[in-house]
Amino acid sequence: MNWEEYFKKFFGKETGKLGLKSCGLFVFREDGIPLYGNYEKLDKNSMGALMAGSWQAARALSNFIPKNGKDEIFRFSFDTSDRGIYILPFSIKKSSFIFGGIFHSEINPGQVKSRMRQILEKLLVEIDTVVEDITPKREKLLFNDISDREMDKIFSFERD
Secondary structure (H helix, E strand, C coil): CCHHHHHHHHHHHHHCCCCCCEEEEEEEECCCCEEEECCCCCCHHHHHHHHHHHHHHHHHHHCCCCCCCCCCCCCEEEECCCCEEEEEEEEECCEEEEEEEEEECCCCHHHHHHHHHHHHHHHHHHHHHHHHHHCCCCCCCCCCCCCHHHHHHHCCCCCC
């Protein structure tokens, strides 16, 4: 199982329990590559690039805030009283991800954010039990049986 399959299984199960009117939830790698999205009306690639860029800009801006000695986890929120965007970063082992939501027509955006944090907490607790199954193991190298002569031939400018 890879991350994309795992997130689809996990978030598919969890987002059904949310009871939110109009909320698209997404998981992206830190570089913006989409791994999960439940809102088909939006282009996941564009959402990933924009959310990742927004998150990286917000994180860079946070460097201007004086540190208080604690390692704080920031969240990104851009909203009005009924619609907005919410981004939560998380890491699993050495991999960094972004859990984001875009919502509209919500009576209580604070509740949306709270539920998203609860889902992420549940994911981080559950993931410890399955992380070894998700991490792909390389069994066979792509160029395992290629000779030096064949490699030279591939990258040379000479024609046969």
